[in-house]
Amino acid sequence: MDLNFIVGGPQGGGVETAGLLAVRALSMQGLEVFADREYHSNIKGKHSYSHIRASDRPVGSIKYPVDFLGALDAETMATHFHEVRKGGIVVHDAAIKKRVLTKIPSMDVRRAERLRESLKANGIGNSVGELDDWLERQGITVMAVPFGEIISERAGLSPPMIERAMNTALTSALLLSAGVPINTLVAAINVLFRDKREAAQLNAAVAKSVGEEFERIAVAREIRLPRIINTNYKKEGRKMLVAGNDAVAIGKLLGGLRLQTYYPITPAADESFTIEQHSELRNGLGETIGSPLVIQAEDEIAAICMAIGGALAGVRAATCTSGPGFSLMVEGIGWAGNNEVPVVVTYYQRGGPSTGLPTRHSQSDLLFSISSGHGEFARIVLASGSHFEALNDAIKCMNFAERYQLPVIHLLDKGIANCMTTIAPPFLNEIDRGxxxxxxxxxxxxxxxxxxxxxxxxxxxxxxxxxxxxxxxxxxxxxxxxxxxxxxxxxxxxxxxxxxTKEEDKAVLIGEPDYKDLIITWGITTGAAADALTELNSFGHRVSVLQVRMMEPFPNELVESYLSEAEEVICAEANYLGQLAELIEWNCGIRLEKRVLKYTGRMITQDEIVSSFNRVKNGERRITLGGGE
Amino acid sequence: MSETSTDWNTGVWPDWCPGCGNFGIFTALKGALSELGIDRKKFVIVSGIGCSGKIPHFVNVSGVHTLHGRAIPFATGIKTANPELKVIVHGGDGDLLGIGMGHLVAMGRRNPDILVVVHNNGVYGLTKGQASPTLQLGNKTKSLAFPNINSAINPILIGMASGYTFLARSYAYNIEHLKGCLKQGISHNGAGILEVIQPCPTWNNIVTMDWIEKNTYYLENWDPNVKDDEEALEKANAIVALEHGKKKPLGILLEDGRKEPFGKRIASVYKYYATNTPAMQRVDDRGAALPVDLEKTFERFFV
Amino acid sequence: MRCCRDCRWWKPDYFVDWMGECAKDLGIHGELKAACDKFEEKEVGEFCWCRDCRITFHITEKNRHAGHELYCGVRVDSDAHEYTCAGD
Structure with a gap:
């Protein structure tokens, strides 16, 4: 079972809730979920979407093409129609059929140009309706559902509420056609709107009426809904559903954090929100046994300096930031290095340089994080490759900091920060105060x-x-x-x-130890590489993944020993230079020529790893990727 | 505990120029600490960069000599993490009013129980006498190639606009007066600025002892305390008028005990803070993590 | 024997051990001179200079400098900045 779908719409128009509802319902059905959130640096109106993947096996990446596309507006149709697989289903509100695809003011100028070219090349007309017809001809089922009417007539909502319930309607249609039972959907709605009883009831009513009506339309049009989710996949033990920001927050809270300082920046600030919202740690009796303090500083310089101040007073202290903020923190990190201060900086990379791509993915600050600051001093840079790792590493980073009395940089990326996924609850670690x-x-x-x-x-x-x-x-x-x-x-x-340090914290081999070829990677790209292994090896390859975790001090002996066993080594990462490959050459003296790189601000996907591997096998050396919108 | 002021020396050689105003501040500070009966382990001097930044190494209490302009956020972190500590900041005019001005303003918004001592000599001494933010427009001190083309700022007025609840000015060579201001400022429960006018005998040939004597006066019949908003407004207007006079007033200009200090504000939203500050909280149980109940604490993340 | 070392007007040079300045006539002299007409018994003011510790100190800390050579002030070349390479 492997389901990929996109639900998109204008930012602030319910697309966030749509995604949250979907991941919650899918995870309540016992599925493993991995969901990417893509959004502009904008509050309202620009295109935004969630790419949600659900599987009965753990997943750490997204995959194209998608099985379903749910569109809240014409721009979503215009942006993503080419990403739906043959046999897939597209669902949108019938009311947008007349919308003109080539006149979307919020669309990036260059994106609109490419759209016009694509429409022209494929002989598609200008309206959503004409696009629907073309999609149907390509073997994709389009269901233009009169959601507005269903919501008002069947669920009894009046106009302002209709608009607000559109996301629930669309998500319900997608999930129900994938086979999620209505009971699970309603339960997910109740969790999502737990503090708003009335909203929960209205949305549940919308989901139910959409479910019935959608069924009726499908029968009338003789469409066989796939319903690939045909059972409850729940196993023993509860799961947690977290974004990377939450995972790190939970890790820090369990690891003894008592002072977090920060200055607002994407994609890091949500971590501090989560810490604030869970600032009272409770034991089994419900008593408060700890309460970390969060301070919003006047800038990132103050944030790192305050955290250092807290650490000098014997408190486990940390801050979190992204590239632009880290640039400002550098002087503080140097001071902490010189004064042997245990302080943790959680560093979520985003697209740079300068403001760059504030809301988009990147792994281009590896070399910066290991060498930032003038002079030489010891530091630890630990890069997590999944949400589960991010949580447990947050605890480890605080232990490392106090054990070795130095600044520790916990290196993450936007992919981890914003993607939501299901993880096993953490095991409570040891606390090493040095x-x-x-x-x-x-x-x-x-x-x-x-x-x-x-x-x-x-x-x-x-x-x-x-x-x-x-x-x-x-x-x-x-x-x-x-x-x-x-x-x-x-x-x-x-x-x-x-x-x-244990080997597992330096570098991890994923896959069989008797590999012939090796994909070497780090950060969230690890998920895509690991997810690609089954497919690659089913083609007769013998490939494994080496994920490097400790970037400074660099475990050159360990990495070298893995590399020496491999016939072909491919380095995959989200930057232009191939920074990990450069770092390996610097430390191990081994030049890795085969580099799979992506710097569009979007994550490397499972299918991209598969196709790149094959291209490398066909003799290509440097591959730059461009998938995703 | 009563120690004579000589017990407050670390023995590290104070390497300031002979005649430096910092010697006066150093002496007055030791006197204040002594008379206040300070517990050496519980007192922290946080300083910035430059000649003034070296002061913690000479005084026998804990010292944190930080980065240029950043003493205030370090101090805020220390004080917030462990409110039992008494924390003061020492920095120069270039440090606190130039590179670190943003932090000075932000500290006023928070009102932490920290006294900021501004060593004001009008120049960047240790880098050889460049103009500082308090050097008057048109002044040409020794090492300047041209007269200063920037206007001076007034730390007292900046402090007032930023919400500081203690404002005072003193003179580095008037030990008794300076010691009084330090004692009052250290005892004040809130954010304070104490501007200390000091000559830089090496670089500033304008603000000399002679100049200071002619251009300052001691406040008399002035009550720095305010009881209500109306009085606060009157006092603010009066301070603005004083600060725009030809001579600079020396003394305690404002002491406003009405505003809640940062610690109280934190305790108003973090219930646990009032009795369990971060420094008091345990984070482990003999090396094991505390028995945090995951589902009780992180309920909303569970599926 | 009374000499400049004991005189109110004598300021030893900060840098050069054997030089000093008579603040009364502002002349710079090498070695210590025997007492002259301008001699005034040292009556140390609020801040003093300790030649042994090479610091300015306040009179309240005098007991730390017992047996040291104390002066009312110290002479520093006012053009010292031209040849100093201080830095921070």
Whole structure:
């Protein structure tokens, strides 16, 4: 069972709720869900959509072409009609049939140009209705449903509510035709609108009436709805449905975060919202046993500095940001490096440079995150490849930070931040607060002899910190001997980290260990590569995936050992240079020529991995991808 | 606990130029700490960059010598995480009013219990005397090639507009006056600015001791306290008038105890904070995670 | 023997150990001179200069400088900035 569908509409016009309803209903049906949210840097009116995938097996990517397309407006039709597979179903409100496809003011000028060319080349007319006819001729079923009438006549809603219920109507039609039972749908509506009883009832009524009417239309037109979801897939144990921002928030909360500072930025800010909304941690008796504080700072510089301040006071502190904010945080990270401060920065990459693509995916800050800041200092950069990893890594990052007393960058991307997926609940980890000063003798914050000195918090002892080079007490020193000693003390942490860290936190092999070819990747692209394995190996290949997790200090021996076993190595990532490939060459001295790259602001998809692998096998070296809208 | 002010030295050599106003601030600060009976472990000096930024290394309490302009957010993080600590900020005029001005303004909005001591000498000393934001228009100090083409800003008025609840000005070489202002400012429960006019004998040949004596006066018959909004408005107008006078007033200009400090504001929305500050909260149970009930805490994420 | 070291007007040079300035006649002199007509017994003011510690300090901290060479002030070349390479 593998279902892919898109539901789209104007931003702010219910498309968000439509997507949430769909993923909730599908996951309540026991399915594994992976849903991509694509939206413009805009509040209302520009095109926005969810690409939702549901499967009976865990999935970590999306796949084209899609089985269904649900369109709330003409722009969705114009944008996505070419992405529906033959035999697929397109559903939209009958009222948009007359809309002119070539006159959509919110559409990007270049996108509109491409649309005109495509319509012309395929001999399609200008209206949605004419597009429908063409789609039908291509073997795609189009169902233009009079949702407005159904909502008003059957569910009894009056005009302003009709518009608002359109998303529920459309989503219900899609889900019911895929086979989701109406009971599951109503249950999902009740969860989604749990704080708004009236809205829940209205939407449930809409779903029911759409279900019946849709059925009637299908019968009348002799359409066999696919209903590929034909059972409840629920297994033992409850699942969680989270976006990456939520996953990290949950991880931080479980990992002992007590101070989170941030400055609003996409796609990171939702993480702080989630922390605020769950700021009272409860035990089994319902008692509050912890409550992290969230502070909105005046800018990202203040955010990192406040977090460092909190860490000096002995509090597990973190901040979260994206590229533009991280650029501002760099001076603070350098200070934390020099002063051996355990602070965690959750870094959600988005399209750069500068403001770039604020709401779109990218993996182009790998080299920046490992080398940001002047001077040399030890840091850990840990990149998660899935939501489950992101949650557990958020806990690990805080442990690493305190164990090694250094800044830790938890590197994520927009794909993880905004995609929603089902995960198993986390297991409660160990908390490692590192070596603590026990109060014997005069306190020296940067005691010589070990890479990590026992730590006391502000308030426990008298101590000094400075961004200047300093002696073991923390006072400024420019003495060459002190300089060398302190420099080495900080840098030697890198070896200590590599020698103590488990392999699973450095790099993970997905697939069979007796591979012939290897796809090497990181971040959310891992999901697409892993999902592609079954298909690739069914063609007779023997390919596995190597996901690199620890980017700094780089586990070169481990990566090298995996690479040396492979005949063909392909590096797949969402940037122009092939930054992981460059990093591997830098650290391992191995040049990876075969690079599959994508920098359109959209994620690499499962089908793109499959086709790229085949192209590489046919001799191509550098492949740049362009799928998705 | 009563220590003489000499016990507050770390023994690190204060490497300021001879005659530097910072020696006065250093002396007055040690006196204030001594007279307030400060617990050394519970007191943190957070400083910025430059000559003034070195002060924590010389005073025997905890010191955090931070980044240029960023002492305030560091201090805010420390104070918020552990409100038991007494936190003050020391920075120069270039540090706090130039590169760090945004943080100075933001601190006024929050009103944390932190005193900001602005070492105001009109120049960037440690980089060899460039014009600072408080240097008057048309002034040409030693190292400037041309007279200053920027107007000066007034930290007291900036502080007032930003919502600071304690405003004072003193003079680096008047130890008793400065010590009084420091004690009052440290004891004030809210955000404070204490501007200290200090000569830079090396670079600023305009704001000399002589100039300061001619261009300042000590406030007399002035009550800095305000009781209600009406009085606050009157006081604000009066401070604006004073600050636009030919000479600068020295003394405590404003002490407004009516506004809730940041800690109280946090406690009003985070119920747990009042009795369990972040620094007091446990995060582990002897190395294991706390027994957080996932479904009770994260109910809405469960399917 | 009374000498400049004990004189109110004598300011040792900050940089050069054996030089100083007579603030009364503003002359710069090498070595210490024997007391002259301008001699005034040292009566240290609020801030003093300690030649041993090489810092300015407030008179209230005098006990930290017991046995040190104390002066009313210190002489610094006013053009020092031309040849200093301070930095931060």
């Amino acid at each position: 070596d603590r000063f026990r109060g014997d003798g005069i306190y020296k914050r940067f005691l010589r002899g070990e890479a990590v000195s026992p730590r006391a918090y502000l308030g426990e002892e008298v101590m000094w910190y400075t961004g200047d080079e300093h002696d073991e007490i923390g006072h400024i020193s420019e003495d060459p001997f002190v300089r060398r000693e302190m420099y080495e003390k900080r840098m030697e942490k890198r070896e200590k980290i590599l020698s103590e």
